[in-house]
Amino acid sequence: MAPTVFIDGEAGTTGLQIADRLRDRSDLELISIAQEKRKDASERARLINSANVVILCLPDDAAIEAVSLVDNPDTVIIDASTAHRVADGWVYGFAEMAKDQREAIAKSKRISNPGCYPTGFIGLVRPLVEAGIIPASHPITVNAVSGYTGGGKGMISMFEDEASEHYTTEAFRAYALGQVHKHPPEMQVHAGLEYLPMFAPAVGRYAQGMLVELPLITRALPNKPTRAAIQSVLEKSYIGEQFVEVKSLDDCDALGSVEPEALNGTNKMELFTFGSDEQVRLVARLDNLGKGASGAAVQNMNIALGFPENSGL
Numbered sequence: 001m002a003p004t005v006f007i008d009g010e011a012g013t014t015g016l017q018i019a020d021r022l023r024d025r026s027d028l029e030l031i032s033i034a035q036e037k038r039k040d041a042s043e044r045a046r047l048i049n050s051a052n053v054v055i056l057c058l059p060d061d062a063a064i065e066a067v068s069l070v071d072n073p074d075t076v077i078i079d080a081s082t083a084h085r086v087a088d089g090w091v092y093g094f095a096e097m098a099k100d101q102r103e104a105i106a107k108s109k110r111i112s113n114p115g116c117y118p119t120g121f122i123g124l125v126r127p128l129v130e131a132g133i134i135p136a137s138h139p140i141t142v143n144a145v146s147g148y149t150g151g152g153k154g155m156i157s158m159f160e161d162e163a164s165e166h167y168t169t170e171a172f173r174a175y176a177l178g179q180v181h182k183h184p185p186e187m188q189v190h191a192g193l194e195y196l197p198m199f200a201p202a203v204g205r206y207a208q209g210m211l212v213e214l215p216l217i218t219r220a221l222p223n224k225p226t227r228a229a230i231q232s233v234l235e236k237s238y239i240g241e242q243f244v245e246v247k248s249l250d251d252c253d254a255l256g257s258v259e260p261e262a263l264n265g266t267n268k269m270e271l272f273t274f275g276s277d278e279q280v281r282l283v284a285r286l287d288n289l290g291k292g293a294s295g296a297a298v299q300n301m302n303i304a305l306g307f308p309e310n311s312g313l
Protein backbone atom coordinates (compact mmCIF):
# COMPACT_ATOMS: atom_id res chain seq x y z
CA MET A 1 0.00 0.00 0.00
CA ALA A 2 1.20 3.51 -0.82
CA PRO A 3 2.29 5.55 2.21
CA THR A 4 -0.14 8.20 3.39
CA VAL A 5 0.69 11.87 3.92
CA PHE A 6 -1.39 14.39 5.88
CA ILE A 7 -0.67 18.12 5.63
CA ASP A 8 -1.89 19.89 8.78
CA GLY A 9 -2.45 23.47 7.58
CA GLU A 10 -3.04 22.48 3.96
CA ALA A 11 -5.13 25.63 3.37
CA GLY A 12 -2.19 27.94 4.11
CA THR A 13 0.46 29.30 1.74
CA THR A 14 3.06 26.56 2.35
CA GLY A 15 0.47 23.79 2.76
CA LEU A 16 -1.21 24.55 -0.56
CA GLN A 17 2.11 24.46 -2.39
CA ILE A 18 3.05 21.11 -0.85
CA ALA A 19 -0.37 19.69 -1.75
CA ASP A 20 0.12 20.90 -5.33
CA ARG A 21 3.43 19.05 -5.47
CA LEU A 22 1.97 15.81 -4.07
CA ARG A 23 -1.51 15.65 -5.60
CA ASP A 24 -0.60 13.84 -8.82
CA ARG A 25 1.83 11.36 -7.32
CA SER A 26 0.89 7.71 -7.58
CA ASP A 27 3.53 6.54 -5.08
CA LEU A 28 1.74 8.07 -2.08
CA GLU A 29 -1.75 8.96 -0.91
CA LEU A 30 -2.52 12.49 0.20
CA ILE A 31 -5.06 12.59 3.04
CA SER A 32 -6.96 15.88 3.37
CA ILE A 33 -9.06 17.13 6.26
CA ALA A 34 -12.63 18.27 5.62
CA GLN A 35 -12.70 22.05 5.24
CA GLU A 36 -15.08 22.55 8.20
CA LYS A 37 -12.89 20.40 10.49
CA ARG A 38 -9.48 21.81 9.67
CA LYS A 39 -9.07 23.35 13.15
CA ASP A 40 -10.87 20.54 15.02
CA ALA A 41 -8.23 19.05 17.33
CA SER A 42 -9.83 15.59 17.57
CA GLU A 43 -10.14 15.20 13.77
CA ARG A 44 -6.60 16.50 13.31
CA ALA A 45 -5.38 14.02 15.95
CA ARG A 46 -7.15 11.17 14.15
CA LEU A 47 -5.52 12.03 10.83
CA ILE A 48 -2.13 12.78 12.38
CA ASN A 49 -2.05 9.33 13.97
CA SER A 50 -3.29 7.50 10.90
CA ALA A 51 -0.81 8.95 8.38
CA ASN A 52 2.70 7.66 7.73
CA VAL A 53 4.03 11.20 7.31
CA VAL A 54 2.53 14.43 8.68
CA ILE A 55 3.73 17.77 7.34
CA LEU A 56 2.95 20.68 9.67
CA CYS A 57 2.33 23.97 7.85
CA LEU A 58 1.08 25.86 10.86
CA PRO A 59 2.05 28.79 13.07
CA ASP A 60 4.54 27.76 15.79
CA ASP A 61 2.01 27.38 18.62
CA ALA A 62 -0.30 25.21 16.49
CA ALA A 63 2.70 23.11 15.37
CA ILE A 64 3.67 22.48 19.01
CA GLU A 65 0.07 21.52 19.74
CA ALA A 66 0.01 19.17 16.72
CA VAL A 67 3.12 17.35 17.97
CA SER A 68 1.44 16.90 21.36
CA LEU A 69 -1.41 15.08 19.57
CA VAL A 70 0.91 12.34 18.23
CA ASP A 71 0.56 8.98 19.94
CA ASN A 72 1.50 6.69 17.04
CA PRO A 73 5.22 5.87 17.50
CA ASP A 74 5.66 5.31 13.74
CA THR A 75 4.39 8.71 12.63
CA VAL A 76 7.04 10.83 10.88
CA ILE A 77 6.57 14.56 11.49
CA ILE A 78 8.04 17.19 9.18
CA ASP A 79 7.51 20.59 10.79
CA ALA A 80 7.68 23.62 8.45
CA SER A 81 7.36 26.06 11.36
CA THR A 82 10.14 27.57 13.45
CA ALA A 83 9.09 25.65 16.56
CA HIS A 84 11.61 22.78 16.47
CA ARG A 85 14.55 23.96 14.40
CA VAL A 86 17.00 24.01 17.28
CA ALA A 87 15.10 21.58 19.52
CA ASP A 88 16.58 18.40 20.99
CA GLY A 89 15.38 15.22 19.33
CA TRP A 90 14.72 16.93 15.98
CA VAL A 91 16.88 16.57 12.88
CA TYR A 92 17.37 19.70 10.78
CA GLY A 93 15.95 18.93 7.33
CA PHE A 94 18.64 20.49 5.16
CA ALA A 95 19.93 17.44 3.29
CA GLU A 96 22.84 19.23 1.61
CA MET A 97 24.12 20.78 4.85
CA ALA A 98 26.45 17.93 5.89
CA LYS A 99 27.57 14.62 4.45
CA ASP A 100 25.62 12.56 6.99
CA GLN A 101 22.50 14.76 7.03
CA ARG A 102 20.47 12.65 4.60
CA GLU A 103 21.02 9.55 6.68
CA ALA A 104 20.02 11.43 9.83
CA ILE A 105 16.84 12.67 8.12
CA ALA A 106 16.04 9.18 6.80
CA LYS A 107 16.31 7.67 10.31
CA SER A 108 14.40 10.37 12.19
CA LYS A 109 10.71 10.59 12.99
CA ARG A 110 11.05 14.29 13.87
CA ILE A 111 12.34 16.48 11.03
CA SER A 112 12.33 20.28 11.19
CA ASN A 113 12.15 22.04 7.84
CA PRO A 114 14.65 24.91 7.68
CA GLY A 115 13.57 28.54 7.56
CA CYS A 116 13.68 30.27 4.19
CA TYR A 117 16.35 32.86 5.07
CA PRO A 118 18.41 30.32 7.07
CA THR A 119 18.53 27.99 4.06
CA GLY A 120 20.44 30.66 2.11
CA PHE A 121 22.51 31.72 5.10
CA ILE A 122 23.55 28.26 6.27
CA GLY A 123 24.13 27.19 2.67
CA LEU A 124 26.73 29.96 2.35
CA VAL A 125 28.26 30.14 5.82
CA ARG A 126 28.52 26.60 7.16
CA PRO A 127 31.05 25.31 4.59
CA LEU A 128 33.22 28.39 5.11
CA VAL A 129 33.21 27.97 8.89
CA GLU A 130 34.00 24.26 8.52
CA ALA A 131 36.88 25.07 6.16
CA GLY A 132 38.32 27.62 8.63
CA ILE A 133 37.77 30.51 6.20
CA ILE A 134 35.31 32.22 8.54
CA PRO A 135 36.31 31.78 12.21
CA ALA A 136 33.35 30.64 14.33
CA SER A 137 33.80 33.79 16.43
CA HIS A 138 33.67 36.15 13.44
CA PRO A 139 30.91 38.80 13.63
CA ILE A 140 28.53 38.14 10.75
CA THR A 141 25.94 40.40 9.15
CA VAL A 142 23.29 39.03 6.80
CA ASN A 143 21.06 41.16 4.56
CA ALA A 144 18.12 39.72 2.69
CA VAL A 145 15.06 40.51 0.65
CA SER A 146 12.02 38.27 0.31
CA GLY A 147 8.79 38.34 -1.65
CA TYR A 148 5.72 39.01 0.47
CA THR A 149 4.46 35.39 0.43
CA GLY A 150 7.22 34.86 3.02
CA GLY A 151 4.84 36.39 5.57
CA GLY A 152 2.05 33.88 4.81
CA LYS A 153 -1.62 34.68 4.29
CA GLY A 154 -1.49 37.76 6.51
CA MET A 155 1.25 39.48 4.53
CA ILE A 156 -0.20 38.39 1.19
CA SER A 157 -3.44 40.20 2.01
CA MET A 158 -1.42 43.24 3.15
CA PHE A 159 0.10 43.54 -0.33
CA GLU A 160 -2.76 42.22 -2.48
CA ASP A 161 -6.09 42.93 -0.79
CA GLU A 162 -7.06 46.57 -1.10
CA ALA A 163 -9.97 45.97 1.27
CA SER A 164 -7.63 44.82 4.06
CA GLU A 165 -7.19 47.27 6.94
CA HIS A 166 -3.43 46.57 6.71
CA TYR A 167 -3.23 47.11 2.93
CA THR A 168 -0.03 48.84 1.88
CA THR A 169 1.22 50.29 -1.40
CA GLU A 170 4.83 50.27 -0.21
CA ALA A 171 7.41 49.08 -2.75
CA PHE A 172 9.95 47.89 -0.20
CA ARG A 173 10.12 47.57 3.55
CA ALA A 174 13.09 46.90 5.85
CA TYR A 175 11.91 45.15 9.02
CA ALA A 176 13.00 43.36 12.20
CA LEU A 177 14.79 46.63 12.96
CA GLY A 178 14.96 45.86 16.68
CA GLN A 179 17.01 42.73 15.98
CA VAL A 180 14.17 40.49 17.06
CA HIS A 181 13.46 37.78 14.50
CA LYS A 182 12.82 34.03 14.68
CA HIS A 183 15.63 33.00 12.31
CA PRO A 184 19.01 34.04 13.81
CA PRO A 185 19.05 31.19 16.39
CA GLU A 186 18.87 28.46 13.73
CA MET A 187 21.35 30.40 11.58
CA GLN A 188 23.82 30.48 14.48
CA VAL A 189 23.41 26.85 15.53
CA HIS A 190 23.48 25.21 12.11
CA ALA A 191 26.21 27.43 10.63
CA GLY A 192 28.37 26.73 13.70
CA LEU A 193 28.81 30.35 14.86
CA GLU A 194 29.60 31.62 18.35
CA TYR A 195 27.47 34.76 18.00
CA LEU A 196 23.98 35.38 16.68
CA PRO A 197 24.34 36.87 13.20
CA MET A 198 23.07 40.41 12.76
CA PHE A 199 20.07 40.00 10.49
CA ALA A 200 18.72 42.78 8.24
CA PRO A 201 15.73 41.43 6.28
CA ALA A 202 13.45 43.31 3.90
CA VAL A 203 10.33 42.52 1.95
CA GLY A 204 9.57 43.78 -1.56
CA ARG A 205 6.38 44.33 -3.52
CA TYR A 206 6.59 41.03 -5.42
CA ALA A 207 5.15 37.69 -4.43
CA GLN A 208 7.90 35.15 -4.23
CA GLY A 209 11.67 34.59 -4.39
CA MET A 210 14.53 35.81 -2.24
CA LEU A 211 18.16 36.88 -2.03
CA VAL A 212 20.19 36.26 1.12
CA GLU A 213 23.47 38.18 1.22
CA LEU A 214 26.64 37.95 3.26
CA PRO A 215 29.10 40.82 2.86
CA LEU A 216 32.60 39.68 3.88
CA ILE A 217 35.62 41.95 4.21
CA THR A 218 37.97 39.12 3.34
CA ARG A 219 41.19 41.03 3.99
CA ALA A 220 40.08 41.29 7.65
CA LEU A 221 39.77 37.51 7.97
CA PRO A 222 42.75 35.72 9.55
CA ASN A 223 43.74 33.76 6.43
CA LYS A 224 42.86 36.55 3.97
CA PRO A 225 41.11 34.12 1.59
CA THR A 226 40.82 35.03 -2.08
CA ARG A 227 37.46 35.12 -3.80
CA ALA A 228 38.51 32.02 -5.77
CA ALA A 229 39.32 30.15 -2.55
CA ILE A 230 35.87 30.93 -1.18
CA GLN A 231 34.12 29.89 -4.38
CA SER A 232 36.16 26.69 -4.46
CA VAL A 233 35.17 25.71 -0.89
CA LEU A 234 31.51 26.25 -1.76
CA GLU A 235 31.79 24.35 -5.03
CA LYS A 236 33.43 21.35 -3.36
CA SER A 237 30.80 21.32 -0.61
CA TYR A 238 27.95 20.86 -3.04
CA ILE A 239 29.51 18.61 -5.70
CA GLY A 240 26.88 16.20 -7.01
CA GLU A 241 23.97 18.07 -5.43
CA GLN A 242 21.00 18.50 -7.76
CA PHE A 243 19.29 21.30 -5.83
CA VAL A 244 22.25 23.51 -4.89
CA GLU A 245 24.34 25.09 -7.63
CA VAL A 246 27.51 27.04 -6.94
CA LYS A 247 28.09 29.51 -9.75
CA SER A 248 31.56 29.80 -11.29
CA LEU A 249 33.53 33.03 -10.94
CA ASP A 250 33.06 33.60 -14.68
CA ASP A 251 29.29 33.22 -14.37
CA CYS A 252 29.29 35.67 -11.45
CA ASP A 253 31.46 38.16 -13.35
CA ALA A 254 29.13 38.01 -16.34
CA LEU A 255 26.24 39.26 -14.21
CA GLY A 256 25.77 42.97 -13.64
CA SER A 257 22.98 42.34 -11.16
CA VAL A 258 21.03 39.49 -9.57
CA GLU A 259 17.27 39.35 -9.08
CA PRO A 260 15.31 37.22 -6.63
CA GLU A 261 12.58 35.60 -8.74
CA ALA A 262 14.60 33.45 -11.18
CA LEU A 263 14.16 30.18 -9.25
CA ASN A 264 10.46 30.55 -8.45
CA GLY A 265 8.54 27.31 -8.59
CA THR A 266 11.70 25.22 -8.16
CA ASN A 267 13.43 23.50 -5.25
CA LYS A 268 16.77 24.98 -6.31
CA MET A 269 19.22 27.33 -4.66
CA GLU A 270 22.07 29.15 -6.39
CA LEU A 271 25.15 30.45 -4.58
CA PHE A 272 27.12 33.38 -6.02
CA THR A 273 30.56 34.72 -5.09
CA PHE A 274 30.73 38.34 -6.25
CA GLY A 275 33.32 41.00 -5.49
CA SER A 276 37.11 41.02 -5.27
CA ASP A 277 39.90 39.45 -3.23
CA GLU A 278 39.45 42.28 -0.72
CA GLN A 279 35.69 42.22 -0.33
CA VAL A 280 33.45 39.30 -1.24
CA ARG A 281 29.70 39.62 -1.53
CA LEU A 282 28.15 36.18 -1.18
CA VAL A 283 24.58 35.79 -2.38
CA ALA A 284 22.11 32.89 -2.16
CA ARG A 285 19.07 32.92 -4.44
CA LEU A 286 16.09 30.69 -3.77
CA ASP A 287 12.30 30.59 -3.81
CA ASN A 288 11.09 31.22 -0.26
CA LEU A 289 8.17 28.90 -1.01
CA GLY A 290 10.35 26.35 -2.87
CA LYS A 291 13.71 25.36 -1.39
CA GLY A 292 12.76 27.76 1.44
CA ALA A 293 9.61 25.84 2.42
CA SER A 294 7.44 23.46 0.37
CA GLY A 295 10.20 22.10 -1.92
CA ALA A 296 12.40 21.30 1.06
CA ALA A 297 9.45 19.66 2.86
CA VAL A 298 8.79 17.39 -0.14
CA GLN A 299 12.53 16.62 -0.43
CA ASN A 300 12.59 15.66 3.27
CA MET A 301 9.44 13.56 2.87
CA ASN A 302 11.03 11.73 -0.09
CA ILE A 303 14.13 11.00 2.01
CA ALA A 304 12.03 9.85 4.97
CA LEU A 305 9.98 7.50 2.77
CA GLY A 306 12.96 6.19 0.78
CA PHE A 307 11.74 7.68 -2.52
CA PRO A 308 14.07 9.27 -5.08
CA GLU A 309 14.90 12.64 -3.58
CA ASN A 310 13.65 14.58 -6.59
CA SER A 311 10.24 12.88 -6.91
CA GLY A 312 7.66 15.58 -7.54
CA LEU A 313 10.33 18.30 -7.55
Ligand SMILES: NC(=O)C1=CN([C@@H]2O[C@H](COP(=O)(O)OP(=O)(O)OC[C@H]3O[C@@H](n4cnc5c(N)ncnc54)[C@H](OP(=O)(O)O)[C@@H]3O)[C@@H](O)[C@H]2O)C=CC1
Pocket residue numbers: 008009010011012013014015038039040056057058059060062080081082114115116149150151152153154288289292293
Ligand atom coordinates in the same frame (compact mmCIF):
# COMPACT_ATOMS: atom_id res chain seq x y z
N1 LIG B 1 5.59 31.47 3.69
C1 LIG B 1 6.87 31.12 3.68
O1 LIG B 1 7.68 31.57 2.83
C2 LIG B 1 7.36 30.14 4.68
C3 LIG B 1 6.61 29.69 5.74
N2 LIG B 1 7.12 28.78 6.61
C4 LIG B 1 6.42 28.35 7.80
O2 LIG B 1 5.34 27.51 7.49
C5 LIG B 1 4.31 27.68 8.45
C6 LIG B 1 3.06 28.07 7.70
O3 LIG B 1 3.34 29.31 7.08
P1 LIG B 1 2.47 29.88 5.90
O4 LIG B 1 1.95 28.77 5.08
O5 LIG B 1 3.26 30.95 5.28
O6 LIG B 1 1.29 30.53 6.78
P2 LIG B 1 -0.23 30.81 6.38
O7 LIG B 1 -0.69 31.86 7.35
O8 LIG B 1 -0.34 31.09 4.94
O9 LIG B 1 -0.95 29.42 6.69
C7 LIG B 1 -1.06 28.87 7.97
C8 LIG B 1 -2.28 27.97 7.97
O10 LIG B 1 -2.41 27.34 9.24
C9 LIG B 1 -3.79 27.38 9.61
N3 LIG B 1 -3.92 27.26 11.05
C10 LIG B 1 -3.61 28.17 12.01
N4 LIG B 1 -3.85 27.66 13.24
C11 LIG B 1 -4.33 26.41 13.05
C12 LIG B 1 -4.74 25.36 13.93
N5 LIG B 1 -4.74 25.52 15.27
N6 LIG B 1 -5.16 24.19 13.39
C13 LIG B 1 -5.18 24.01 12.04
N7 LIG B 1 -4.81 24.95 11.16
C14 LIG B 1 -4.37 26.13 11.66
C15 LIG B 1 -4.23 28.73 9.08
O11 LIG B 1 -5.64 28.80 9.04
P3 LIG B 1 -6.42 30.07 8.43
O12 LIG B 1 -6.46 29.81 6.95
O13 LIG B 1 -7.74 30.00 9.06
O14 LIG B 1 -5.64 31.29 8.78
C16 LIG B 1 -3.56 28.75 7.71
O15 LIG B 1 -4.34 28.11 6.74
C17 LIG B 1 4.74 28.78 9.42
O16 LIG B 1 5.24 28.22 10.59
C18 LIG B 1 5.82 29.50 8.64
O17 LIG B 1 6.78 30.04 9.51
C19 LIG B 1 8.35 28.24 6.39
C20 LIG B 1 9.14 28.64 5.38
C21 LIG B 1 8.73 29.70 4.48
Ligand SMILES: CC(=O)N[C@@H](CCC(=O)OP(=O)(O)O)C(=O)O
Pocket residue numbers: 080081082114115116117146147148149150151152155182183201202203292
Ligand atom coordinates in the same frame (compact mmCIF):
# COMPACT_ATOMS: atom_id res chain seq x y z
C1 LIG C 1 8.76 38.31 4.37
C2 LIG C 1 8.54 37.68 5.73
O1 LIG C 1 7.84 38.21 6.56
N1 LIG C 1 9.17 36.55 5.96
C3 LIG C 1 9.06 35.84 7.20
C4 LIG C 1 9.94 34.66 7.11
C5 LIG C 1 9.25 33.53 6.45
C6 LIG C 1 8.80 32.53 7.45
O2 LIG C 1 7.64 32.36 7.71
O3 LIG C 1 9.78 31.98 8.09
P1 LIG C 1 10.05 30.45 8.18
O4 LIG C 1 10.81 30.14 7.01
O5 LIG C 1 10.82 30.35 9.43
O6 LIG C 1 8.81 29.76 8.42
C7 LIG C 1 9.55 36.62 8.41
O7 LIG C 1 10.49 37.37 8.28
O8 LIG C 1 9.04 36.33 9.49
